[in-house]
Amino acid sequence: MKGLKAKIEKHPERNTPRRFYDIESNASNEKPEKIAEEILGSIAPKLKINPDLSQLKFDKTKESILGHHVLYQQYFEGVPISGAWIRVDIDPEGKVYNINNDLVPETVLKRAEKLNSKKAGGDASPNMPQLDVEEAKKRALEISGAKANDLSEILESELVYYPKEGVPTLAWKIIVKSQKPVGEWKIYLDAITGGIIDKINMLRTLEGQGKVFDPNPVVTLKDTSLEDNAQIPDAAYRLVPLRDLSNSGMLDGPYVTTKLTPNRVKRSDAKFIFRREERAFKEVMVYFHIDRVQRYIQQLGFTNILNRPIEVNIDGIREDNSFYSPSTKSLTFGTGGVDDAEDAEIILHEYGHAILDDQVPGFGPRGEARAMGEGFGDYLAASFFSDNKPDVLKPTVGNWDAVAYSGAEPPCLRRLDSNKKYPKDIVGEEHDDGEIWSACLWELRKALGGRTSDQLVIAHHFLLTPTTKFEEAANALITADKRLNDGRNENTIRDIFIRRGILPNPRRKNKRAGVPFEDISLNGKGI
The missing domain is CATH 1.10.390.10 (Neutral Protease Domain 2)
Incomplete structure (x- = not known):
């Protein structure tokens, strides 16, 4: 895969490729995951990530009429980075034809490390939260607006890095399901300061x-x-x-x-x-x-x-x-x-x-x-x-x-x-x-x-x-x-x-x- 020929769309903020397309690659009988891993290793310098791909974790391979789509999640010091994914699209002949990249480059991760370390008072391990998970859950329930007698529940809690002003910030991701008001809230709390980073209502089923x-x-x-x-009669309309x-x-x-x-x-x-x-x-x-x-x-x-x-x-x-x-x-x-x-x-x-x-x-x-x-x-x-x-x-x-x-x-x-x-x-x-x-x-x-x-x-x-x-x-x-x-x-x-x-x-x-x-x-x- 060395010397890869492809067209590139640049990421508007990170000065890395957002997308590789019109890729010239050879057919392969290898498994899609193997093909994807090989090509990612060859373009790691352009992505500005570790060349050993140690920050990437295979997530899944999906099939479609266009072939296979291999997805990887990016991690930083063992913690997943929310929204940091890369997908390799491979046609039925085993040719890579498209790559979509939302990975965070090393330069930005170093900024994140310094920022979290500073907030933690110079802690040598800035990915260690100061806000524990139980306190984070309690805060998330309050932030969701759930009433005291509401049958709310915590569906998920996870330590992640979540972008704040473009820089991944150590955060608790808490998903809260509430009945009054009806909502399924994804809430991100700064794991060091406890501040609210984002609040998203995921319900889209109305x-x-x-x-x-x-x-x-x-x-x-x-x-x-x-x-x-003309006066259009009722018969021309349809309730949908x-x-x-x-x-x-x-x-x-x-x-x-x-x-x-x-x-x-x-x-x-x-x-x-x-x-x-x-x-x-x-x-x-x-x-x-x-x-x-x-x-x-x-x-x-x-x-x-x-x-x-x-x-x-x-x-x-x-x-x-x-x-x-x-x-x-x-x-x-x-x-x-x-x-x-x-x-x-x-x-x-x-x-x-x-x-x-x-x-x-x-x-x-x-x-x-x-x-x-x-x-x-x-x-x-x-x-x-x-x-x-x-x-x-x-x-x-x-x-x-x-x-x-x-x-x-x-x-x-x-x-x-x-x-x-x-x-x-x-x-x-x-x-x-x-x-x-x-x-x-x-x-x-x-x-x-x-x-x-x-x-x-x-x-x-x-x-x-x-x-x-x-x-x-x-x-x-x-x-x-x-x-x-x-x-x-x-x-x-x-x-x-x-x-x-x-x-x-x-x-x-x-x-x-x-x-x-x-x-x-x-x-x-x-x-």
Whole structure:
């Protein structure tokens, strides 16, 4: 593993690699733990940890459709450091392709040792607590706010190092379960001074209720004559569960938060029942639909793609437009025409950009990669809702949003069944060019089925670069299919992309189906 070739993302504070990716490594038949240990030893100097790996303790190996994920916890003087983990991702062939690093470098640990020693009055063993565990438990019960007659209990107590202003501090981690108020509190107390370092309520199981369009009134009512100012009947709405809301009383959860929305709605009873005339209806729409599609992505086997709260502003601009910001990792929806956040297909299209950026940071700055981003967003929205749409609407997206501007029947933002071919129909505008890519993905879905094609499309993103071109991405789909499906769908994939001109046709001397007529020549002369 010496001389490892990889790309690196730097940790914003520690001047160490936060992530190694695009790693060039050899296949191996060794056990995943052995492979991980070998590569960690080779990069220990870059991680700024002891080269003998004595600070690391193997935790577990998890399997996924992407291979094995080997996890290690960092210890300091025999005490675990909270949040200090490193994960090595290994594909089914035994090749290391990604490493995520949250380890604390030696320089910071030395600062921690000096700080704890100073607080302990120069004690030569600064990892010896002055606050005993029973006193820590008593203090934690008080801090949790549990009432005297409450049936509270201590679920866990452990001595750890916990970061305080970036420096690991010796602390007692006490987990308290209380009934009044209801909570499951993780409390960190300075093991030397007894001061509170952090208090976290871990309960995330509050289920609320909301009212939404699913995906929009045009689809639900099967009525393409609706207009923005129409009175939408009750039949267009659906009562849905809002899963895992936090205890904030607002629409905050594990995968989406509306915190960027000014004056957002708050309901202490977690009942978010609104109609489209009320601004808060759009908050419910983005929460429910993003949360649900993220859970679907995880069901496909992808547990590490944007599995954190994305921040959303439901009406940040007045134009009939919406966008994902790669800089702030957030979504903003517009209010021109039909408000974009009223149409779940527009919501999922924009979320598609966030997914791609999470898989391939900086994806699609220009050209064909940018068009692929638009095409994938359309595919994600169309595929996710396809099974609940009438046939005439299946290959379209944004039917409700489009009633304000579309003269097509049915009204739609874009279609996924165009007859465009590459390269003759490339015009240099990402949405138009994206219709070539989305049409290929839509054909793939019709051939393989929704779940198989969804998994394949999302998986192949891991094999792309920010400036990938159509042909490279088509080949990446073939590679992903070999990994996931033993190549069973290769002929189907090739046929689709050859007919669209993205892959050259070996039966026609590698000519492309979409070469403009005026570019075709025979024996050096025009036909």
